[in-house]
Amino acid sequence: MNPQCARCGKVVYPTEKVNCLDKYWHKGCFHCEVCKMALNMNNYKGYEKKPYCNALLLEGLEGYWDQYVPSGLMQPSLLE
Structure with a gap:
């Protein structure tokens, strides 16, 4: 049985599967939670x-992060 998209x-x-973060995703569904890239x-x-x-991380969009991400999550620069 094939898995469900996260x-x-x-x-x-199998031809459209991305296996990442211990989950399966369609290639088109694997996008940024914040900017949808x-x-x-x-x-x-x-x-x-x-x-x-x-x-x-690279552009230091801290204001963007604060605007779109629920409070309590770490700033992008702290993600690993």
Whole structure:
């Protein structure tokens, strides 16, 4: 049986599967929680099993982070 996508809940078939953060995703569903940028295995950071983009880290978008991410989550610069 094929797994369900962590974002949309639909079945993920092998040809469209991304296995990341201990979950399965459709390639199109694996995007940043904040800015919705499409992600891949080379340009994401994970926090609490959710994907975030490196752009938040590299560009220092602290105001953007504060605006769109629920309080209590760590700033992007602290993600590993």
